[in-house]
């Protein structure tokens with residue numbers, strides 16, 4: 096197999112925007128589990144934040160981001176993100192994305208696109224493609240990548256581990272023992288493990304929502320990049336900050352579906368089964384209180400009542416015709432599963448939504464390992480701090496893919512030679528006989544994380560979770576080196592490690608800040624510190 100200038104793992108907004116930029120400078124290989132209809136980019140509904148209104152300002156967007164981040168954002172990185180916003184929108188349009196155009200009034204003020212307003216933003220600055228922004232961006236990027244001869248995309252190929260000095264043949268050495276040379280990956284259809292070498296390796300594998308029983312994330316979001324980087328020696332940062340969306344459709348046995356905040360903005364009221372309005376007396380904004388406060392109130396109600404969900408009441412919000420006009424997709428989705436929101440309450444449950452932490456990177460998306468970069472939700476740039484401002488994450492993917500490329504072009508790494516590395520040895524492995532052991536372990540992890548490491552935490556629950564995870568982790572380590580490689584086992588190993596990293600990070604934080612709430616330390620400490628974990 097050829098070696099490449101750039102090996103990119105992941106085909107969401109981070110991976111594909113990087114590939115398109117890098118293809119002007121060399122050969123790019125993109126490995127991905129699934130190219131379309133997978134990952135968080137495809138699912139994003141709301142939009143992408145950017146200052147385009149002359150009455151808005153970059154400084155206000157910076158301030159809004161810092162406020163949401165509760166003292167843990169890195170200001171200079173936030174400034175880069177915001178300053179590059181308008182350029183990022185231009186890049187996406189150049190790659191073929193169509194965003195909803197401004198009204199005549201907007202255009203007369205020089206604003207090209209309709210700008211929506213979202214929670215935490217002091218101005219209207221959300222560029223969107225109706226309520227399917229991510230789908231439109233993903234479509235455009237895939238088309239652009241397909242028409243670029245310098246980009247090779249391999250689908251159904253799952254990266255397993257990074258190629259490092261550990262994988263040299265006997266006698267081979269490098270003056271830099273912390274260098275990364277590419278990835279080992281499983282070609283699922285061919286059931287073959289391949290080595291893909293690159294001068295620079297990019298992890299753009301997205302989030303880790305699948306570690307929780309309820310999540311808005313796609314099934315591919317299993318934290319693979321975070322786990323691979325950590326195993327290879329990179330640091331991870333702020334992994335305790337998982338953002339929970341307060342309202343996803345409660346529909347056991349089916350993929351989770353986001354019930355947008357816009358429904359509460361339209362007058363929806365959160366109720367328990369008895370019909371009491373949940374947010375009365377909790378926050379002056381009631382059902383429209385900030386996401387973390389609503390999520391915490393729902394969690395408390397579910398714990399108190401033992402019910403598996405609460406309800407969003409839209410029955411006094413203008414009737415079927417108005418609801419269909421405002422929320423065509425959500426209305427259709429609920430109806431498909433037997434809930435007519437004009438007449439019935441929508442069962443909702445909070446769900447793990449966005450990982451603010453991840454692989455620790457600098458302002459150019461460089462990890463602590465040489466020639467290894469991480470972009471998008473897998474990375475912790477310091478942009479989100481302890482809580483993400485809505486619609487900043489798509490932007491992060493586009494902006495930091497550009498920053499990563501700039502650094503790679505500055506450092507000019509060389510393509511590694513295949514002759515120096517060992518191929519993956521799978522001779523001693525036997526096929527797994529009973530896959531139930533994996534599905535059971537996965538269920539245990541997801542329910543442990545949901546009940547013990549969820550929206551409200553305590554030292555007791557975190558310690559209990561750590562104990563459960565220790566047992567599962569030991570079993571998986573032993574299976575991993577005995578059985579042949581299968582996607583389920585690879586993902587389970589990564590999810591287990593990510594779950595452990597989240598628990599360890601949460602246990603280290605002796606305060607409540609942003610998304611992390613621990614009843615044993617309900618106050619925020621005066622000094623904000625990052626939680627950094629490095630493999631020993």
Ligand SMILES: Cc1cc2nc3c(=O)[nH]c(=O)nc-3n(C[C@H](O)[C@H](O)[C@H](O)COP(=O)(O)OP(=O)(O)OC[C@H]3O[C@@H](n4cnc5c(N)ncnc54)[C@H](O)[C@@H]3O)c2cc1C
Pocket residue numbers: 104105106107108109110126127128129130133134135136137138139140141142143144228229252253254255299300301302311312313315316317319320353448449470471472473485486487488489490492
């Ligand atoms: C329901 C929902 C709505 C959202 N709405 C918004 C919004 O309106 N605005 C906003 O800014 N953000 C939103 N977000 C967050 C945002 O969508 C994500 O943070 C962002 O899309 C992440 O992009 P990414 O490229 O890092 O990862 P993803 O888009 O998740 O892509 C990850 C890629 O990695 C691949 N992959 C993973 N592991 C491997 C492996 N081992 N080997 C090979 N390939 C692998 C996957 O196949 C996938 O292609 C939303 C998220 C969700 C879940």
